[in-house]
Amino acid sequence: MPLSSISGYNRLNKKTKYSAAGIAAAGAAAVAFALVPGGNADAKTTAKDLPAKPVAFTSQKVDSKAQQEILLKQAALTSKQAQAEAAQKKAAEAAAAKKAAAEAAAKKEAAAKKAAAAQAAKERAAKEAASRAAARAKLAAAKKTYPNNLDGWIRESLDIMKKHNIPGTYNGIYKNVIRESGGNPRAINNWDINAQNGVPSKGLLQVILPTFQTYHVKGTPFDQYDPVANIVAACNYAADRYGSIDNVNGPY
Known part of the structure; x- marks a missing residue:
């Protein structure tokens, strides 16, 4: 791979570039030396002549029990949140019902007071009318007229x-x-x-x-x-x- 293709290489200063190039060359020489036993180059020796060794990959086993515990904890948290939300909703509904009941009671009380006031006004008007009628009758009696004979x-x-x-x-x-x-x-x-x-x-x-x-x-x-x-x-x-x-x- 050309050094110029390495990400960020072009942004390095000149001294740093020379150092990187030397390190790359040294690495290549080491690889070549390792491929030739004893340090002697054998033209007949090729890569296919080298013994094939399987590449070993380490895989992490998933701890199913731990994952299960995490899932259970998440489910419990979700259930707790759902319960809290349900309780909050229920409390809000109860508060709304209580408020509605209080408003209905207040309206009923106001209507009762209004009806009582209207009845009292009616009775007062009737009493005043009767009093005026009595006063008129009394006045009429006081002003009773007689023929002049x-x-x-x-x-x-x-x-x-x-x-x-x-x-x-x-x-x-x-x-x-x-x-x-x-x-x-x-x-x-x-x-x-x-x-x-x-x-x-x-x-x-x-x-x-x-x-x-x-x-x-x-x-x-x-x-x-x-x-x-x-x-x-x-x-x-x-x-x-x-x-x-x-x-x-x-x-x-």
């Missing part, structure tokens, strides 16, 4: 008398009103003894001013000619003196 005046007087526990009936009031004034709220008596004393009887039930002032009922106009105020004051006086306007059957 004898019937209306008597009915309104009876409602006021009821609040103040003054006895009397519609018929008892009506018969005395007709007898005293004929139903005229502006009626006045200018000829009897009261008139002569300067306190004439006035109104539906012909009440004099001192009596009106004494038995006037709070909440009614302070006016003798007011039909309701006149009736209520007269009935209050009659209750005090006769027990009830119903017991009055003549001048009082």
Whole structure:
């Protein structure tokens, strides 16, 4: 083989190249000398005349037991890794299931709270509506209207008398009103003894001013000619003196 074909030879310096060449030459001479016994070259001696010796190759026996142990260890490691991965996957699935259950429970609780709040709001609205209705009814009762005539005046007087526990009936009031004034709220008596004393009887039930002032009922106009105020004051006086306007059957 030419020295120039040796890998890296061309990169060697000149001194190194000379050394390598000398070593190669010496090696070749040694081989040639070994082929010629005694150092004498025999032209008749050839390579085929040399005894053939088998070349011995050393082969390493594979230790099957050690290899088996390695394979078993690898299988055990693979199995352990697989088990670890399976356990990790199972733990992840359990965590996901737990999270899903917690989220479902939270949603259910939120829905329950929302439903309870809606029910409470509904009940509160119903209660407020009932309260408003009651207030309207109370207001309507407080603002009860009566016709502006004898019937209306008597009915309104009876409602006021009821609040103040003054006895009397519609018929008892009506018969005395007709007898005293004929139903005229502006009626006045200018000829009897009261008139002569300067306190004439006035109104539906012909009440004099001192009596009106004494038995006037709070909440009614302070006016003798007011039909309701006149009736209520007269009935209050009659209750005090006769027990009830119903017991009055003549001048009082």
